[in-house]
Amino acid sequence: xxxxxxxxxxxxxxxxxxxxGLAAVLHASARAERRDHxxxxxxxxxxxxxxxxxxxxxxxxxxxxGPHRDELTxxxxxDPDGPRTAAGLKCLRFYAAxxxxxxxxxxxxxxxxTYRALVLDASLRIRDRYDVPGIPSRARVSPTGHFxxxxxxxxxxxxxxxxxxxxxxxxxxxxxxxxxxLEAFRIVKDGHxxxxxxxxFWGVTFADDxxxxxxxxxxxxxxxxxxxxxxxxxxxxxxxxxxxxxxxPDGTRVAYKxxxxxxxxxxxxxxxxxxxxxxxxxxxxxxxxxxxxxxxxDARTLVYTLxxxxxxxxxxxxxxxxxxxxxxxxxxxxxAYLG
Amino acid sequence: xxxxxxxxxxxDISSEMVTAVLPLYLVxxxxxxxxxxxxxxxxxxGFSALVRLVGGHFADRGGGRHKWIAGLGYxxxxxxxxxxxxxxxxxxxxxVLAADRTGKGLRTAPRDALISLSSTPGTxxxxxxxxxxxxxxxxxxxxxxxxxxxxxxxxxxxxxxxxSFCVAAAGVLVLVLFVPGGQSAPAAGPRPTLRAAxxxxxxxxxxxxxxxxxxxxxxxxxDSFVYLLLQRRLGVPDRWFALLPLGTAAAFLLLAVPLGRxxxxxxxxxxxxxxxxxxxxxxxLLLGSWHGTAxxxxxxxxxxxxxxxxxxxxxxxxxxxxxxxxxxSGLAVVQTGQALTRxxxxxxxxAAWTVWGDRAALAGAAVALVGCVAFALTLRPxxxxxx
Numbered sequence: 001x002x003x004x005x006x007x008x009x010x011x012x013x014x015x016x017x018x019x020x021g022l023a024a025v026l027h028a029s030a031r032a033e034r035r036d037h038x039x040x041x042x043x044x045x046x047x048x049x050x051x052x053x054x055x056x057x058x059x060x061x062x063x064x065x066g067p068h069r070d071e072l073t074x075x076x077x078x079d080p081d082g083p084r085t086a087a088g089l090k091c092l093r094f095y096a097a098x099x100x101x102x103x104x105x106x107x108x109x110x111x112x113x114t115y116r117a118l119v120l121d122a123s124l125r126i127r128d129r130y131d132v133p134g135i136p137s138r139a140r141v142s143p144t145g146h147f148x149x150x151x152x153x154x155x156x157x158x159x160x161x162x163x164x165x166x167x168x169x170x171x172x173x174x175x176x177x178x179x180x181x182l183e184a185f186r187i188v189k190d191g192h193x194x195x196x197x198x199x200x201f202w203g204v205t206f207a208d209d210x211x212x213x214x215x216x217x218x219x220x221x222x223x224x225x226x227x228x229x230x231x232x233x234x235x236x237x238x239x240x241x242x243x244x245x246x247x248x249p250d251g252t253r254v255a256y257k258x259x260x261x262x263x264x265x266x267x268x269x270x271x272x273x274x275x276x277x278x279x280x281x282x283x284x285x286x287x288x289x290x291x292x293x294x295x296x297x298d299a300r301t302l303v304y305t306l307x308x309x310x311x312x313x314x315x316x317x318x319x320x321x322x323x324x325x326x327x328x329x330x331x332x333x334x335x336a337y338l339g
Numbered sequence: 340x341x342x343x344x345x346x347x348x349x350x351d352i353s354s355e356m357v358t359a360v361l362p363l364y365l366v367x368x369x370x371x372x373x374x375x376x377x378x379x380x381x382x383x384x385g386f387s388a389l390v391r392l393v394g395g396h397f398a399d400r401g402g403g404r405h406k407w408i409a410g411l412g413y414x415x416x417x418x419x420x421x422x423x424x425x426x427x428x429x430x431x432x433x434x435v436l437a438a439d440r441t442g443k444g445l446r447t448a449p450r451d452a453l454i455s456l457s458s459t460p461g462t463x464x465x466x467x468x469x470x471x472x473x474x475x476x477x478x479x480x481x482x483x484x485x486x487x488x489x490x491x492x493x494x495x496x497x498x499x500x501x502x503s504f505c506v507a508a509a510g511v512l513v514l515v516l517f518v519p520g521g522q523s524a525p526a527a528g529p530r531p532t533l534r535a536a537x538x539x540x541x542x543x544x545x546x547x548x549x550x551x552x553x554x555x556x557x558x559x560x561x562d563s564f565v566y567l568l569l570q571r572r573l574g575v576p577d578r579w580f581a582l583l584p585l586g587t588a589a590a591f592l593l594l595a596v597p598l599g600r601x602x603x604x605x606x607x608x609x610x611x612x613x614x615x616x617x618x619x620x621x622x623x624l625l626l627g628s629w630h631g632t633a634x635x636x637x638x639x640x641x642x643x644x645x646x647x648x649x650x651x652x653x654x655x656x657x658x659x660x661x662x663x664x665x666x667x668s669g670l671a672v673v674q675t676g677q678a679l680t681r682x683x684x685x686x687x688x689x690a691a692w693t694v695w696g697d698r699a700a701l702a703g704a705a706v707a708l709v710g711c712v713a714f715a716l717t718l719r720p721x722x723x724x725x726x
Contacts, residue, residue, distance in 0.1 A: 006516040013512050017505040024502060025488060028495025035493070092367075112486050133580050135366050153366055154580065164362060197564070197692035197700075266371055266429035291370065307370045 038066035043084055043331065050074040050087035052096045052122040055339030059101075061091055063311040064331040072103070072124070077297075077337055080314060080329040089124055093136045094334040096120075098145030100173055101336075104136035104152075117150050119173050128176050133167050138244065138293050139334070141173075142206030142213075147230070148173055149204035149213070168201040168215065170230065182215065185228065188236040189219075196220070201235075203244035203293050204228075207251050214245045214254060225254065225274070239274060244293035246302075248319070252276055255284075255294045255302050255319065263289065271304065273319055286317045286325040297337055305333050340457050340466055342517035343450065344473035349510035350413055351474055354439070355481025356503040357420065360489060364496045371429060386437070388675045390444035392536075395671025398449035399531035405449035405456070405667055406520045412446025413514055415439070417507035423500045448671035455658035455666060457519060463658055464607060467651030468599020475592040479585065536668035545660045549673050551715040552653055555615055556680035558708035560622075560688055560701070562587070565642060568625050568697055575635055583639065590643020591650075598647045599655070607656035614648025615712050617641045622705040626698065653677070 001009075038045070045068040050059065058080050062073040068086035072094055075082050091103035092115075101120035106113045115132040117139075134154035141148045151168045170179045182201040187194040200218040207213065213228045217235060225242035226235040245254045254276060257269035267289035273282045284302065294304040302319050305312040310331035317325040365371045398408040419439040426432045451467075458466035484506075485499050492498045540546050560568075566583040569575055575583065602610040621641035624634060654670060661669030684704070691700035 001516075010512060010516055014509055017509055021502040021505040024498040025492055025495065028488075028492035028498035032493035032495065108490065111483055131576060135363055137366070153362055195693060195696065197567070197689050197697070264428075264430075312370070 035065045035069060036067060039064070042066070043081070043329075045073060045084040045086050047088060048085035050085055050124060052099050052101050052120070052124070052338060057338045058335055059094065059096060059338060060314065060329075060332040060335040061094055062086060062331065063333060065310065073332075075329070080332075087124055089120075091118075091334070093139040093150070094336060095139040095141050095148075096336040096338060097141040097143050100141050100145030100148065102139045102141050102148040102150060104132060104139050104150055115152065117148075117169070117171075119148055119171065127173070128171070130169070130171060130178055132169075137166065138168075138203045140204050140206060140293070141336075142210065143208040143249075144206075144210055146172065146174055146210050147206055147213075149206070149215075151202040151204070165198075166200045166202040166218075168204060170204060170213070182228070182235070184233070186234045187217065187226075188234060189217075189224070190237060194219075201226075205245050205247040205254070205293070207247060214247055216243045216245065216256075223259070225256065238276075239279060242274065243269070245274075246294045246296060248273075248296050249299055253319070255296065257290050257292070257294075267291075271302070271317065273302075273321070282321045284317050284319070284321055284325075285323055286315070288325075295335055295337065303328070303335055303337075305335075340454065340469065342513060343453055343457070344470045346413065346510045346514045346518065347450070347470060347474040348477035348480075349506055349513065350416065351477025352481040352484060353420065353503045353507035353510065354416060354443075355478045356485035356488075356499055356506070357423065357439075359482035359485045360496060360499050363489075365432075368494065368496050369427060387440045387444040388678050390441050391448055391671045391675050391678075392533075392668070394445035395448035395452075395668040396531070396533050396536060398452060398667035399536070399665050403452075403456075403520070403664070403666075405452045406514070406518055408667070409446040409449040409453060410511060410514050412442045412444070412449070413507070413511045415442030415445065417442075417504060417511055420500050420504035420507055424497055448667045448674060451654045451658075451670045451674075452666040453518065455654065455670070456663065460659055462603060463655040464599040464602030464610070464652055465596065466599070467655045468596040468602075468647070471599075471647070471651040472592050472595040475588050475595065479588055479592065531665055531668065533668075536665055536672060539661060539665060539669050539672065542660065545657070545669065545673075547718045548653075548657055548660065549676055551711075551718055552673055552677045553680045554711040554714060555708070556677040557684050557687075558704055558711045559618065559681050559684055560704050561681065561685045562642075564685070564688055564692075565621070565625075565638075568701060569635055569638055571697060572625050573630060573634055573638075579635075583635075586636070586639030587643045587646065590640045591646040592643075594644055594647035595651060598644070599651055602648075602652045602655060607652050607659070610648050611652045611656060612712055612715055614645045614652065615708060615715075617648060618645040619705060619708050619712070621645065622701055622708065626701055626705065 042064045045062060045066055056077050057074050058077045059072055059074045062068055062071055062084055070090045072087045072089050072091055073084035075084050091105050093104040095102055099122035103118040103120055107116055115136055117130045117132050118126050119128040121127050132152045134152035136152050138151040149170045151166050154165050154167045168182045183199055196219050198219055202216050204213050204215045211230050215226055217224045217226045223241060223243050224237040225239040225245055226237050228235040241258055242256045245256045247254055254274045256272055258272045259268045260270045269289045271284040271286050271290045290304050292304040294302045297303045300319055301316050303316045306315055312333040313327055314329040314332045314335055315325050316328050394408055398405045416439050419435050422435045426435050454466055454470050488499050488502055570580055598610060621638045624638050657670055657673045688700055691703055
């Protein structure tokens with residue numbers, strides 16, 4: 001083939017490829033635009049004030065299509081499927097307790113997205129902001145509102161390949177003092193000091209004494225429930241195969257996702273509750289794989305998300321293994337019960 | 340040469356587009372946890388090393404089919420992009436990524452053979468330098484392109500994958516249309532069998548290069564550990580952590596051509612070893628007590644300098660010794676050996692970190708590196724041009 005012909009072939013092929021690429025981009029942006037319009041039969045969402053001091057309310061990130069998609073919305077706790085009041089603040093992940101909120105959000109920069117954590121007061125005003133080093137995954141606030149924690153997925157950049165890790169930070173919301181990574185804590189594993197390069201933490205949950213917390217520690221391909229001490233800066237392993245623990249309001253039980261043998265690799269978890277005094281595990285009545293850090297609606301009920309048509313839906317299940325799971329609100333994620 | 344550089348640039352844009360959005364896609368798009376994904380990395384790396392040897396062997400058969408084996412590798416990777424559109428759970432995604440890596444493994448050695456065959460021995464360092472610079476430029480551009488598409492389409496991952504495929508297809512097209520075949524006279528050198536490829540190691544000069552590359556690979560701490568150490572020792576803020584590899588890449592991009600030219604003049608082996616000296620200086624800075632603000636910049640610059648002085652230069656040095664008829668397999672043997680010892684170093688380093696802590700592990704790596712460099716100095720291969 002002559003040079004002229006080769007150039008001709010290249011130019012025409014490039015034109016076809018460019019057209020295909022452009023069509024894909026236009027198609028995707030048209031689809032994105034449709035998500036800004038409310039859908040018939042979807043939940044009613046209106047703008048309004050949201051306060052973290054109100055009692056009997058449930059706040060979550062609204063995923064329903066329309067102008068308030070991804071905003072924090074509040075609903076009555078006993079009517080979670082009812083009309084939603086949107087606060088105007090967009091968060092990827094959210095949690096709140098005792099009038100303190102934590103909102104993990106994306107910051108759209110000119111050449112890449114970065115993430116940050118906002119510590120919010122009861123009126124959702126920003127009290128403090130912190131950089132988050134990767135894609136937000138979990139967020140929690142202590143029952144006292146004095147501490148907040150978040151977990152992000154870090155890595156996956158061009159040179160690190162597909163090797164992901166997690167980074168978990170804890171902040172004292174009164175002083176603003178940040179512990180950027182729990183990896184700085186001393187680890188006691190099975191009674192011995194432990195250290196390894198591959199240690200990862202995720203899914204912090206706080207007790208109400210402003211000192212004790214629980215979290216997942218992963219190392220050498222295994223996960224552990226750890227009890228942490230914020231003052232001594234230590235964590236101690238308590239139980240194996242525990243991820244995303246959530247401490248019950250009375251501090252005696254931990255709800256978590258457990259990797260169960262024989263399940264598919266991308267849906268390997270079941271919800272369990274662990275009694276911290278007897279170390280007895282109870283399987284809950286949810287038959288599907290749950291990849292979430294559950295929240296305790298009250299001492300008897302757990303609420304969590306499962307993937308749904310609009311991203312995720314909220315479900316609840318009794319915490320004692322009885323009954324059955326049921327959907328309580330569609331198109332919602334990151335729930336937090338107030339008061 | 341420029342055509343092949345363009346192929347690499349375009350292909351790297353395409354593959355880095357996908358790599359950059361993959362974690363976000365898994366977490367936000369599919370709601371999967373990306374943890375544990377890295378566990379398979381070791382398996383893939385081993386497999387990819389094997390594929391590289393096979394690719395090198397097939398490329399040498401029939402008087403040099405480097406271009407077509409490289410094209411097959413680029414083609415497999417291109418086809419993987421639209422497959423990501425239909426893979427929605429971890430297993431199929433893992434399979435697609437493995438196929439993508441297979442393509443990468445297949446093409447690496449024939450591509451480097453093509454570079455060496457299309458340049459004269461006196462300008463080989465520069466040729467590899469130009470190629471590595473273009474390759475790295477693609478790797479830097481890819482994430483930006485992906486980001487702009489995601490921004491324009493609000494999480495339109497399908498658009499990213501489709502555009503990535505179109506870009507990769509353009510790369511394959513440039514290869515097919517404009518890269519010369521790199522055919523050598525069939526009579527030149529030994530018959531290209533797998534045995535002949537390994538028999539190359541009986542040649543003293545190539546064995547020395549390979550042994551040195553292997554030993555030095557054993558003391559080369561993997562990038563992710565370097566960034567982790569940088570963050571732990573120097574307190575690099577989290578916000579900057581993801582940008583650390585860009586620092587290395589930028590230095591690599593800027594220095595690849597000048598150091599390649601220097602290798603042509605001052606000697607490939609000298610520059611190759613000096614590159615390890617830069618790595619050693621980087622280790623030294625990480626171990627030292629000086630904590631100035633310029634330190635992360637210096638470490639990244641030295642890290643990028645290490646790649647610029649070693650990655651293409653080693654291939655240029657090996658090309659001087661491997662006979663034309665076995666060029667792809669010979670380069671594949673060196674690359675594979677180096678990749679395997681670097682992987683072994685990762686495992687050893689991780690274990691040392693666990694037992695003695697990060698500082699002691701790095702000190703150990705530094706001592707090992709000094710030893711390997713000293714050994715390599717005494718072994719200094721004779722056959723390398725300009726050495």
